Amino acid sequence: MQFVIIGLGTFGSKIASTLYGEGQQVLVLDLNREKIESLQGLVTQAIHIDATDFEKLKEIGLESMDCAIINLGEPMETSVLTTMFLKELGIKEIIVKAISKEHGMLLKMLGATQILFPEVDMAIRLGKSLAYPNIVDQIPVCEGYSIVEMAAPESFWEKTLAQLDIRRVYAVEVIAIKHKEDGEEKLNMVPDADDVIDEGDNLLVVGDDNSLEKLNKLV
Amino acid sequence: MQFVIIGLGTFGSKIASTLYGEGQQVLVLDLNREKIESLQGLVTQAIHIDATDFEKLKEIGLESMDCAIINLGEPMETSVLTTMFLKELGIKEIIVKAISKEHGMLLKMLGATQILFPEVDMAIRLGKSLAYPNIVDQIPVCEGYSIVEMAAPESFWEKTLAQLDIRRVYAVEVIAIKHKEDGEEKLNMVPDADDVIDEGDNLLVVGDDNSLEKLNKLV
Numbered sequence: 150m151q152f153v154i155i156g157l158g159t160f161g162s163k164i165a166s167t168l169y170g171e172g173q174q175v176l177v178l179d180l181n182r183e184k185i186e187s188l189q190g191l192v193t194q195a196i197h198i199d200a201t202d203f204e205k206l207k208e209i210g211l212e213s214m215d216c217a218i219i220n221l222g223e224p225m226e227t228s229v230l231t232t233m234f235l236k237e238l239g240i241k242e243i244i245v246k247a248i249s250k251e252h253g254m255l256l257k258m259l260g261a262t263q264i265l266f267p268e269v270d271m272a273i274r275l276g277k278s279l280a281y282p283n284i285v286d287q288i289p290v291c292e293g294y295s296i297v298e299m300a301a302p303e304s305f306w307e308k309t310l311a312q313l314d315i316r317r318v319y320a321v322e323v324i325a326i327k328h329k330e331d332g333e334e335k336l337n338m339v340p341d342a343d344d345v346i347d348e349g350d351n352l353l354v355v356g357d358d359n360s361l362e363k364l365n366k367l368v
Numbered sequence: 369m370q371f372v373i374i375g376l377g378t379f380g381s382k383i384a385s386t387l388y389g390e391g392q393q394v395l396v397l398d399l400n401r402e403k404i405e406s407l408q409g410l411v412t413q414a415i416h417i418d419a420t421d422f423e424k425l426k427e428i429g430l431e432s433m434d435c436a437i438i439n440l441g442e443p444m445e446t447s448v449l450t451t452m453f454l455k456e457l458g459i460k461e462i463i464v465k466a467i468s469k470e471h472g473m474l475l476k477m478l479g480a481t482q483i484l485f486p487e488v489d490m491a492i493r494l495g496k497s498l499a500y501p502n503i504v505d506q507i508p509v510c511e512g513y514s515i516v517e518m519a520a521p522e523s524f525w526e527k528t529l530a531q532l533d534i535r536r537v538y539a540v541e542v543i544a545i546k547h548k549e550d551g552e553e554k555l556n557m558v559p560d561a562d563d564v565i566d567e568g569d570n571l572l573v574v575g576d577d578n579s580l581e582k583l584n585k586l587v
């Protein structure tokens with residue numbers, strides 16, 4: 150697929166190299182000559198350009214682009230104008246890293262199909278995991294359901310899954326037991342009923358959020 | 369638990385409100401008076417201060433803090449000095465949002481226990497999901513293992529899990545079937561052997577990364 154990355158902020162630079170590393174066609178545009186120079190040969194094509202210059206954008210010929218990714222920093226108007234121009238050029242997927250909620254609203258009004266808030270997303274995820282230290286990670290699966298990695302509660306240690314009858318008692322399913330041996334993590338995927346949970350093991354469980362919360366209170 | 373958030377960038381502000389919303393004690397420090405004013409009453413305590421002033425930091429009395437989170441932007445030296453001071457004050461967990469890999473190295477040398485790169489993390493995740501559009505989401509579980517949400521391959525449609533014998537043939541386990549009905553997502557968690565995969569369903573599968581990649585090639 151063909152991607153155009155506009156603005157080589159931290160995010161833009163990394164997504165350009167990730168996509169190129171996955172075999173995708175990657176064109177990058179930026180106002181900063183040094184950044185463009187440093188990417189020559191590391192992406193499909195790197196062009197020095199002011200992305201708010203609609204005539205110059207048209208000259209490049211972006212009609213074949215499947216997706217545009219914008220990371221132009223401040224001020225807002227730079228990404229706002231660029232988004233509007235890309236929509237005019239008919240690019241279907243326009244992904245923009247936004248500065249704030251209001252900025253995101255503006256961008257959506259002008260045709261952005263996806264707005265990104267990497268700092269906010271990480272703050273929410275890390276904040277929740279710091280508030281619940283026995284939860285190693287929590288991944289939403291769909292409305293009301295998550296997969297949670299949690300330290301096995303003490304009351305589970307040295308018992309088998311069958312003895313604990315977790316599915317019936319707690320309404321969650323243990324999809325894996327993570328065990329540490331000599332500093333190495335071993336994953337017992339889809340464990341058997343007679344597998345034992347050891348002290349220090351982590352459990353990967355899936356279930357509805359209420360059931361997960363009840364289980365978490367045991368830890 | 370007691371948290372001190374130093375620097376109210378986008379990340380710092382959001383993690384402060386997330387932690388406070390989860391019932392944690394949250395102290396915020398920043399050089400910007402307006403930001404401190406705007407947080408009065410929205411966190412436990414908000415103090416206007418230059419975090420690179422070691423004497424002023426000592427005056428606040430941060431010994432009881434369980435964790436410090438730093439989001440001080442540029443230049444590097446601000447977060448570098450602050451990290452060093454917090455380590456001196458004996459704070460056990462020091463989490464810092466870094467500007468670059470080199471910045472992260474410096475911070476670790478001076479006592480930071482966790483370095484964050486929210487823009488890089490999202491760029492890698494989004495970059496991979498854009499390169500593999502049939503993978504809705506990929507979550508690493510541990511070294512070499514992931515949980516993947518993917519569109520069910522056409523060859524699976526209208527067949528039961530038993531008929532497909534997925535565990536034996538593909539070495540992955542289907543932990544859930546996501547089905548859309550009248551715009552609503554239904555999750556069939558830990559499906560039975562005779563459950564059918566319908567056209568348009570997504571599958572949540574867990575397995576080693578090689579097996580997941582082979583399965584993904586079918587889609």
Ligand SMILES: Nc1ncnc2c1ncn2[C@@H]1O[C@H](COP(=O)(O)OP(=O)(O)OP(=O)(O)O)[C@@H](O)[C@H]1O
Pocket residue numbers: 155156157158159160161178179180181184198199200201220221222223227487
């Ligand atoms: N008019 C423009 N045309 C093209 N490129 C531009 C224009 N204005 C700014 N840029 C580029 O956009 C990039 C923005 O990077 P910047 O680091 O400011 O983004 P950011 O919002 O801090 O994102 P991140 O946190 O991911 O680094 C810079 O490389 C800059 O040269």
Ligand SMILES: Nc1ncnc2c1ncn2[C@@H]1O[C@H](COP(=O)(O)OP(=O)(O)OP(=O)(O)O)[C@@H](O)[C@H]1O
Pocket residue numbers: 268374375376377378379380397398399400403417418419420439440441442446
């Ligand atoms: N010496 C200092 N003491 C206290 N606060 C400081 C000091 N220097 C900077 N700050 C504060 O740190 C914050 C840094 O925010 P900034 O937006 O620059 O961070 P950032 O790196 O862009 O992160 P994000 O992407 O999460 O917004 C500002 O609120 C600023 O007032």
